[in-house]
Amino acid sequence: MCLAVPAKVISLEGEDGVVDLGGNRLSVRMALTPGIRVDQWVLVHAGFSIAKIETSDALETWGYLKACYAGDATGLDRDADEMVASSRVAAEGTAR
């Protein structure tokens, strides 16, 4: 339930904003992040922005989320398999 997702601020009007969340436009209440500006990134949870986030960090998170959405066969499972395989190699290397 505490999932929060980075989104780019597209427009602002008072405490209301429109953000781009993975290609979708979403109305978000910005009252918890005063001083936020258009083109900055925020963390969105339950219809509210709860924190400002740097562009590079937001894009990194979206890279991860896109891998999740791409499905197991193309994204994370392959990474996870690689991770397990490489860590086994590393662990065996350590043991020797």
Place this chain on the structure above:
Amino acid sequence: MMHEMQKLRVELNRRCDAIGREIRVMEVCGTHTVAAFRSGIRSMLPDNFRLISGPGCPVCVTAQRYIDAAIDLASLPNVIVATYGDMLRVPGLSGSLEKQRAKGADLRVVTSALRALQIARDHPESEVVFLGVGFETTSPATALTILEAARDQVPNFSVLVSHKLVVPAMVALLECDDMSIDGFLCPGHVSVIIGSNAYAPIASRFGKPCVVGGFEPEQILKALVHLTRQIEYGESYVENVYPAVVTESGNATAMDILRRVFVPGDTVWRALGVIPMSGFDLAPEFQAFDALRRFDIHVGEDFDNPSCRCGEVILGRIEPCECALFGNECTPLTPIGPCMVSSEGTCAAWFKYNRHAIAMGARS
């Protein structure tokens, strides 16, 4: 990324070898529970490292008596209950909100408390009750919505408040005689609001390392490495390895709003019972928005299914597969306990991901 992951994995292995005993780290965030499974991290942990899923899923720790009160509210004529979707299937004493909807109750699934307020504006002839559940990540949204309802004088809006606070639950766990925890992976997005300094009492009073971590695989693994580093050296302090969004003091605006709308109060947790000052009551000037008062609803007692071991799962005393119901009578399609209802519940995560880990040949 993989290179960094590999380095972290090697360091985690080395430190766990050096510690040389079972290491028990608890995460208290349902999003961490799922992320650790989905990313494959759980399946690559050293044999002596146990990542325990504590009371971090707000749906799972919502007491049955609260579900019963919500069902009572939904049963009233001319009442619309608005709720986050996870709450619909949580079993109460006599069914669930979903079953109540099948009987004709007007239940609306919303993704924001503001949507519930809008429903109230759109239906002035009805009463709209929002179910306020969640930890500190979510409670500011409820608080702001109540402020807006007060400002705009929306007379037909109220809230059944069952928000919970993370740190008092961590303290309650540590005060249990039989709890053995070496450190906490602290919830990233709760910490956005409360700040990493909020865990200082856990580190100083109880001598438990606390590391705030993010939700990407590298962020989780990094947090676990930092925890084992502290454990290896016998240290206990608060570290924030999710600095992209977490600060020491948190979101001051959100905390101010929480303090304005709510006052800390004792609240009931499923499996943990009443924990002092672990939840919120409405501050006196906002009690007109208290659904229990408005509809004179009595909150009863809990009567948990004696076969269901969700309580022990939430406390980290057993793993889901140790419950006889798990995967048999209790599945995501036919959940008996709350940990199987929510997608972030420990049992649901185990059901979905642990078979996958077994298929990968890793430790289950």
